[in-house]
Amino acid sequence: MNRSRVVAIAIVLAALCVATAAPDPAIAGAARQVTVATDATWPPMEMVDANKKIVGFDVDYLTAVAKESGFTVTFKNTAWDGIFAGLAAGRYDMIASSVTITDERRKQYDFSDPYINVGQILVVPKTETGKTLAALKGKRAGAQIGTTGAMEIKKTDGVELKTYDEIGLAFEDMAAGRIAGVVCDEPTAAHYALQRKEYKEKFKIVGETFTQESYGFVVKKGNAELVDLLNKGIKAAKAKGIDEQLRKKWLR
Amino acid sequence: MADKAQRSPVIEVGDGAAIPRLSDVGLFTAWRVAFFGAIAAVAYLAVTRPDPYFRILTFVPDGILVTFKVTVGAILLALVLGLFTGLGRLAKNPVINGVASLYVEVIRGIPLLVQIFYIYYALGRIVHIPDIYSAVIAMAVCYGAYMGEIFRAGIQSIPKGQMEAARSLGMTHTQAMSHIIIPQAVKVVLPPIGNEFIALLKDSSLVSILAVSDLLRRGREFASESFTYFETYTVVALIYLVITLFFSKLIGLMEERVGVDKRAS
Numbered sequence: 001m002n003r004s005r006v007v008a009i010a011i012v013l014a015a016l017c018v019a020t021a022a023p024d025p026a027i028a029g030a031a032r033q034v035t036v037a038t039d040a041t042w043p044p045m046e047m048v049d050a051n052k053k054i055v056g057f058d059v060d061y062l063t064a065v066a067k068e069s070g071f072t073v074t075f076k077n078t079a080w081d082g083i084f085a086g087l088a089a090g091r092y093d094m095i096a097s098s099v100t101i102t103d104e105r106r107k108q109y110d111f112s113d114p115y116i117n118v119g120q121i122l123v124v125p126k127t128e129t130g131k132t133l134a135a136l137k138g139k140r141a142g143a144q145i146g147t148t149g150a151m152e153i154k155k156t157d158g159v160e161l162k163t164y165d166e167i168g169l170a171f172e173d174m175a176a177g178r179i180a181g182v183v184c185d186e187p188t189a190a191h192y193a194l195q196r197k198e199y200k201e202k203f204k205i206v207g208e209t210f211t212q213e214s215y216g217f218v219v220k221k222g223n224a225e226l227v228d229l230l231n232k233g234i235k236a237a238k239a240k241g242i243d244e245q246l247r248k249k250w251l252r
Numbered sequence: 253m254a255d256k257a258q259r260s261p262v263i264e265v266g267d268g269a270a271i272p273r274l275s276d277v278g279l280f281t282a283w284r285v286a287f288f289g290a291i292a293a294v295a296y297l298a299v300t301r302p303d304p305y306f307r308i309l310t311f312v313p314d315g316i317l318v319t320f321k322v323t324v325g326a327i328l329l330a331l332v333l334g335l336f337t338g339l340g341r342l343a344k345n346p347v348i349n350g351v352a353s354l355y356v357e358v359i360r361g362i363p364l365l366v367q368i369f370y371i372y373y374a375l376g377r378i379v380h381i382p383d384i385y386s387a388v389i390a391m392a393v394c395y396g397a398y399m400g401e402i403f404r405a406g407i408q409s410i411p412k413g414q415m416e417a418a419r420s421l422g423m424t425h426t427q428a429m430s431h432i433i434i435p436q437a438v439k440v441v442l443p444p445i446g447n448e449f450i451a452l453l454k455d456s457s458l459v460s461i462l463a464v465s466d467l468l469r470r471g472r473e474f475a476s477e478s479f480t481y482f483e484t485y486t487v488v489a490l491i492y493l494v495i496t497l498f499f500s501k502l503i504g505l506m507e508e509r510v511g512v513d514k515r516a517s
């Protein structure tokens with residue numbers, strides 16, 4: 001076989017591949033691409049690993065949910081402050097970022113079914129004797145801006161709220177002695193206070209979780225189609241025990 | 253040489269802060285439109301749509317106070333730091349000169365936002381300083397370097413003859429500096445320092461990243477809970493505008509009073 005024939009056949013084959021492959025997703029509609037915003041500063045739910053990849057419970061879980069429902073997801077690291085505004089502006093299709101389902105948020109956005117239950121918990125320096133948020137009266141406590149943790153501190157009389165862009169900065173500020181406590185979701189609190197070696201010696205978790213919250217995936221108001229897809233996937237993932245597996249993997 | 257000495261020189265600083273000169277009629281009118289327009293806009297929004305605009309206005313005032321505190325604290329500290337840096341840059345002593353020059357070079361080469369993060373968290377590791385003071389120090393360390401360059405240029409702009417004359421009258425170098433050169437230089441450096449003040453006022457919004465509850469932080473806190481991003485940032489921007497315009501006008505008037513020479517006039 002001479003060379004030019006090989007090339008010609010290759011070109012024809014390539015053209016055929018392109019011609020047959022291209023319309024496929026359009027016909028099936030199944031390989032729907034969904035862009036997902038996540039604030040990857042909330043370990044172990046979502047964080048950036050050493051290879052600059054966004055990893056965590058939410059990432060694995062949503063990927064599994066998407067697989068069950070037949071769509072694919074691409075994650076986009078987005079600052080928490082403004083993550084909802086970006087959704088409203090149509091910069092991405094949904095948010096998967098440890099978002100607690102609240103009435104205020106429900107007024108503005110639509111949620112999937114809840115996929116995990118968590119609660120707020122208080123982390124303090126080892127030297128602190130107070131065991132509740134109320135016991136920090138006259139002091140300052142920190143939380144990430146616009147989170148349910150921040151709202152809990154705000155509700156507590158006599159405790160001044162200090163808000164941070166990232167929860168890690170709140171812990172660093174507590175290490176520097178500028179605040180007396182940090183309130184955040186229990187899994188994240190456990191990650192910082194029990195696992196991080198630079199904080200393990202300095203901080204302790206006090207009391208039990210003092211709120212009952214559920215995370216949900218957030219979509220733009222009225223996007224019922226995506227909510228249906230998500231709920232279908234959440235149900236299927238639960239039936240297969242995927243969330244239990246991931247809980248073991250990420251939350252110990 | 254001689255006729256150049258007749259008029260005290262002017263330093264041009266091009267960082268964009270506009271200080272209206274009475275002689276610049278166009279800018280003066282624009283100032284009026286912007287200033288009263290911004291106030292009218294805020295008032296109109298607060299009255300016609302009290303929710304959320306009036307709520308925003310009642311939420312942010314303590315933030316404005318923090319913005320002022322940071323700005324004023326930082327500018328005072330930066331002036332002191334800048335004066336010594338400027339003198340150090342002119343010093344013949346190689347150690348003093350080297351330290352001052354290194355400071356200027358390092359600071360000018362690092363973005364302000366990075367410096368603020370660095371100083372705040374680095375200080376936190378070493379000493380326990382409350383957040384607002386850390387923010388003031390971070391801003392002052394940065395602006396001190398720029399102030400230093402302004403002071404150096406200001407002192408250098410005073411003709412050599414002044415120093416020579418003072419020395420020949422029997423003054424020491426220090427005496428000549430503090431009694432003859434610096435008083436003249438102050439007049440020269442006033443306009444660029446006014447510019448730096450306005451620039452610092454605006455840059456003080458960067459400390460909101462440190463969880464210092466300044467005007468921008470308060471706005472962000474409000475927006476992130478009420479989801480009224482557009483409305484909140486509209487109000488925050490207008491408040492900043494009113495404040496900076498007010499101060500630029502004030503500085504402009506002050507300069508007229510002190511009789512700063514202007515090339516334009």
